[in-house]
Amino acid sequence: MLKQTTQASPPVLKKRISDPRWVQILLIGLMLLFFTGFIFLPLALVFAQAFQKGWSFYLESIREPYAVEAIKLTLLTTAVVVPLNAVFGLSAAWAITKFNFAGKTALKSLLDLPFAVSPVIAGLIFVLLVGSRTPFGSWLGEHGIKIIFSTPGIIIATLFVTFPFVARELIPLMEAQGRDEEEAAVTLGARGWQIFGIITLPNIRLGLLYGMILCSARSIGEFGAVSVVSGHIRGQTNTIPLHVEILYSEYNFTASFAVASLLVFLALLTVVLKSSLEKQFQNNSLEH
Amino acid sequence: MGIELRNITKKFATYTALDNINLNINSGELIALLGPSGCGKTTLLRIIAGLELPNSGQILLDNKDTTNLPPRKKNVGFVFQHYALFRRLNVFENVAFGLKVLPWRERPSRSEIQKRVEHLLTLVQMEWAMKRYPSQLSGGQRQRVALARALAVNPKVLLLDEPFSALDAKVRQELRRWLRKLHEEIHVTSIFVTHDQEEALELADRIVVVNKGRIEQEGTPQEVYDQPANAFVYNFLGNVNVFHGRINKGKVTLGNHQFDAPEELKNLEEKPSQSFVRPHEIGISRIQSSDSDLLGTIREVRLLGGQIGLNLECEGLDLPIEAEIPREHYINLQLARGEKVYVTLNRVKVFTGDYEI
Numbered sequence: 001m002l003k004q005t006t007q008a009s010p011p012v013l014k015k016r017i018s019d020p021r022w023v024q025i026l027l028i029g030l031m032l033l034f035f036t037g038f039i040f041l042p043l044a045l046v047f048a049q050a051f052q053k054g055w056s057f058y059l060e061s062i063r064e065p066y067a068v069e070a071i072k073l074t075l076l077t078t079a080v081v082v083p084l085n086a087v088f089g090l091s092a093a094w095a096i097t098k099f100n101f102a103g104k105t106a107l108k109s110l111l112d113l114p115f116a117v118s119p120v121i122a123g124l125i126f127v128l129l130v131g132s133r134t135p136f137g138s139w140l141g142e143h144g145i146k147i148i149f150s151t152p153g154i155i156i157a158t159l160f161v162t163f164p165f166v167a168r169e170l171i172p173l174m175e176a177q178g179r180d181e182e183e184a185a186v187t188l189g190a191r192g193w194q195i196f197g198i199i200t201l202p203n204i205r206l207g208l209l210y211g212m213i214l215c216s217a218r219s220i221g222e223f224g225a226v227s228v229v230s231g232h233i234r235g236q237t238n239t240i241p242l243h244v245e246i247l248y249s250e251y252n253f254t255a256s257f258a259v260a261s262l263l264v265f266l267a268l269l270t271v272v273l274k275s276s277l278e279k280q281f282q283n284n285s286l287e288h
Numbered sequence: 289m290g291i292e293l294r295n296i297t298k299k300f301a302t303y304t305a306l307d308n309i310n311l312n313i314n315s316g317e318l319i320a321l322l323g324p325s326g327c328g329k330t331t332l333l334r335i336i337a338g339l340e341l342p343n344s345g346q347i348l349l350d351n352k353d354t355t356n357l358p359p360r361k362k363n364v365g366f367v368f369q370h371y372a373l374f375r376r377l378n379v380f381e382n383v384a385f386g387l388k389v390l391p392w393r394e395r396p397s398r399s400e401i402q403k404r405v406e407h408l409l410t411l412v413q414m415e416w417a418m419k420r421y422p423s424q425l426s427g428g429q430r431q432r433v434a435l436a437r438a439l440a441v442n443p444k445v446l447l448l449d450e451p452f453s454a455l456d457a458k459v460r461q462e463l464r465r466w467l468r469k470l471h472e473e474i475h476v477t478s479i480f481v482t483h484d485q486e487e488a489l490e491l492a493d494r495i496v497v498v499n500k501g502r503i504e505q506e507g508t509p510q511e512v513y514d515q516p517a518n519a520f521v522y523n524f525l526g527n528v529n530v531f532h533g534r535i536n537k538g539k540v541t542l543g544n545h546q547f548d549a550p551e552e553l554k555n556l557e558e559k560p561s562q563s564f565v566r567p568h569e570i571g572i573s574r575i576q577s578s579d580s581d582l583l584g585t586i587r588e589v590r591l592l593g594g595q596i597g598l599n600l601e602c603e604g605l606d607l608p609i610e611a612e613i614p615r616e617h618y619i620n621l622q623l624a625r626g627e628k629v630y631v632t633l634n635r636v637k638v639f640t641g642d643y644e645i
Contacts, residue, residue: 180372183339184434186359187366188386188441198385202376 046264049257061258069235070243071262073151077239078219081158085215086208089166094200096167097174098182108171114163123157123228149231154239157225162218169211173204206281210274217270221263289350289444289477290315291336296345298331298501305331306342307501313479313494318471320492321481324524328501329481333447336479338362349444365438365476367448371430373422379433380418383408386441408436411470428459435467439474448480452487464491485525489513497521519562519639528564529609535561540638543604547580550638564637570611571632572598574621582631584609589618589625598623602631 051058061067095101096108114122130137130147140147147153181203185195201208223241230237232246240263247256291313298306305328313319321329334340336347338359347355354362374382383405387396396404409415412432422430431451438446451467452460468491471478482488488495489509496506497520505517516522523530533542536558540549549556573581587608588599596618598611609631623629 180368180370181374183359184366184368184372184374184437185385185389187337187339187362187364188389188437189360189363190385190389191360194389198389199374199376 043264046257046261049253050261052257053254057254058258058261061255062262064255066234066238067243067255067259070238070240070259073154073237074220074239074241076151077155077158078216080155081162081219082212082216084159085162086166086212088163089168089170089211089215090208092167093170093174096171098179111164111167111171114161119161119222119224120228122160123225126153126157126160126225126229148229149233149237151237153229154226154237157229158219158222161222161225162215165215165218166208166211169207169214170204173207177203206277210277210281213270213273213277217267220266291445291477291479292346292348292351293332293336294346294348296332296335296342296347298328298335298340298342304501306335309345309501309503311496311503311506313477315477316475317477318468318491318493319479320488320495321479321498322485322488322495322524323483323498325483327498329483329498330449332498333449333479333481336445337364337366337447339366363441363443364445364447365441365443367431367434367438367446367451369450370454371422371427371434373430373434373437375422377421378418379409379414379420379422379425380405382422382433383437383440385437404440405436408440409433411439411473412436426459427455428463431455431463435470439476443476446476446478448478450481450483453482453484460487467491489525497524499524516637519564522564522637522639527567527610529567529570529607531563531565531605531607533561533563535559535638535640540636543606545580545582545604547633547636550636553638553640556640559640561638561640563633564639565609565633565635567597567610567612568595569634570609570613571634572611572613572617572621572623573630573632576630577632580632582633584629584631586623586625586627586629589623600629600631 062071092107092111096104127148128134130140130153132138132141132148137148145152147156181199182195185199190198221241222239223245226239227242227245230239230242232238232242234246238246240259244256244260244263247253247259291311293309293311296306296309297304309332321332323329331340335342338354338357342355345355346353349362374385377385384401387401387404390396395401406415406418409418412435414429414432414436417425417429417433422433425433435448435451452463455463464487480491492509494506495509495512497504497512499520505512505521507515512521513525516525522528531542533540535541535549535553535556537556538549538554539546540561540563542563553561571577582602582604584600584602586598587601588597590597590599592612594615595612596615598613600609600611602609611631621629
C-alpha cells in the first residue's frame with residue numbers, strides 16, 4: 001500500500017542557511033582590521049624595537065644581571081604558583097561537583113572574585129593583611145619572616161590572581177561527566193585514591209593541563225598585584241613585567257622591548273600549547 | 289544471599305522519598321521494583337548499594353547489618369541506567385577493574401584475572417570486543433559489558449537500575465530474555481528497578497510495586513496482575529478502563545447501569561467506587577447475552593498488531609470504552625465504524641476510596 005514516493009535526497013547537501021556574501025566579507029574584514037591593529041602591528045613593533053640596536057644589544061639586554069634575576073624570579077613564582085593552584089583548583093572543582101554542601105553556590109560565584117577585583121586592589125589587600133605595620137605582619141617580622149617587598153609576597157599575590165583558572169576549567173567538565181563512573185568504581189571496591197588515580201584524573205587530565213597553561217601564562221605576565229607587593233627592588237623583587245616597566249620609565253626603550261619580547265615568546269608558546277591541546281581534546285571526544 | 293530491609297525511611301530536603309519500607313528478599317530471587325518515575329525505587333536501590341544512607345532503618349544482608357558499611361565493603365554489583373563504563377579504559381580493563389583494585393593479598397594473579405575476565409566476557413557474549421573502548425560499542429553492548437564488570441567481583445547481590453530503559457525496544461526485549469537466562473545460570477540474588485510493567489512481569493520472580501515512597505503490593509507476577517491490592521496497582525500493571533460510580537448494598541451503579549458488586553464489598557453502604565476493566569477483557573458481540581450487557585457504538589477502529597482496538601460509546605456511560613479483541617474475531621463479526629454492538633464487561637475490578645488516576 002505504501003509507495004516509495006520520496007526520492008533519495010541529492011548527494012550534495014546545499015547549505016540552506018547562510019549569510020549573504022557581503023555580511024561575510026564585512027565580518028571577516030572587521031576581524032582582520034582588529035587583528036592587524038591590536039595584534040600583528042604591536043607584535044611587529046615589539047620585535048622591531050627590541051632589535052633596533054642589533055642582535056648583540058638584544059642578547060646583552062636579556063643577559064644583564066638584573067634581567068636574569070627578574071627572569072629567575074618570574075620562573076620561580078610560576079613554578080610555585082602553578083602546581084599549588086592546580087591542587088587548589090582541583091580540590092575546589094572536586095568539592096563543588098562531587099559533593100552537596102551548604103554554601104556551594106556562594107563558593108562557586110566567589111571563585112570568580114580574583115577575576116572581578118582589580119589586580120592592584122588584590123595586591124593592596126595583602127599589604128593591608130601582612131604588611132609590616134599590621135599586627136600580623138609585625139608578628140611575622142619579629143620571627144624573621146618577610147612577606148611584603150619580598151618573594152613570598154609576590155608568590156601569594158600571583159596565587160590569588162591566578163586562582164580561578166584551573167577550577168573554572170574543571171568545573172564544567174566535571175559537571176558534564178557526573179559521578180556515575182566514580183560511583184561504579186566505589187561499588188566495585190575501589191578506594192578513594194584508586195578512583196582518583198584510575199578514573200577521575202584521566203578523565204579530566206586535558207582540562208587540568210589546559211587550566212595550568214592559562215594559569216602559567218597569567219603568572220608570568222601578572223603586573224598589577226605583583227607591582228604593589230614587590231617594592232621594585234632591582235635584582236631582588238623584580239619580575240619580568242616589572243623589569244620591563246622600570247627600563248621603559250628610564251627611557252631605555254630598546255632594552256625594555258628586548259626583555260618584553262621574552263614575554264611575547266612565552267605568550268606565543270602558551271597559545272601553541274593551548275591550541276594543540278584543544279586539538280587533542282577534540283580527538284579525544286571523538287574517540288572516547 | 290537474602291536481603292532484609294527494615295523500616296527504611298529516606299527524606300530529602302522537601303519530600304519523603306521512602307516511607308518506612310519493609311521487604312524480604314530470598315536468596316537467588318530475581319525481584320522487580322516497579323513504580324512510576326519519582327516513586328523512590330531508585331533511591332531504595334542506591335540505599336541497598338550504600339550509595340545513599342537512609343535516615344532510619346536497617347539493611348541486612350544474610351542477617352548481618354550492613355546499613356553503615358561503605359559501598360566498597362558491601363560486595364554488591366551495581367548496573368547503572370547509563371552504563372557508567374570507564375571511558376578511558378577498554379572493555380577488558382573495565383571488567384578487570386574490580387579485581388585489580390583489590391588489596392594485593394586478595395588480588396588474583398595476572399593470569400587468573402585474564403581468565404576470569406575472558407570467562408565473563410564470554411558469558412555476556414562480548415569476548416570479541418576486549419580491546420574496544422566503550423564509545424565504540426552500542427548501548428546494548430555497553431550494558432552487557434557493565435553487567436560483566438559488576439559480576440567480576442562475585443557480588444552477593446546484583447542491583448540493576450533501569451538497566452534497559454536507555455535502549456531501543458527490540459534490543460530491550462532481547463536483553464531482557466538474555467538476562468532471565470543468565471539469572472537461571474548464575475542464580476545471584478538480583479533486584480532490578482523498572483517503570484515498565486511488561487519488563488517486570490516477564491522477568492521477575494516477584495514484583496514489588498512502589499508508589500510515593502511506599503510499597504503498594506508484593507507478589508509473583510501472576511498474583512500482582514490477577515489480584516491487585518488496590519486501584520493503583522491495577523492501573524499501573526496495564527491499560528484500563530475506569531468507571532467512576534457508586535456502590536450500595538451489593539450493587540455497583542455506573543451511569544444508569546447496574547451490576548452485582550464483588551463478594552468482599554457486598555456489605556458496603558453508599559460509597560463512591562471505581563470499577564476497572566482491562567481492554568482485552570471486554571466482550572464484543574452482535575447478540576445480547578445477558579441483561580448487564582451494554583449497547584455501544586463503534587467510534588474508532590485501530591490495528592494493534594494481532595489485536596484490534598475499538599473505541600466504543602456506550603449508552604448510559606459518559607466516557608468511551610477502549611476494547612481489544614482478536615483480529616479474527618473482528619473479521620468474523622464483520623464490524624465497522626458506526627455499527628452497534630453488545631458490550632460485556634468481564635472481570636470487573638471494583639475498588640472503593642478516592643483514588644484518582
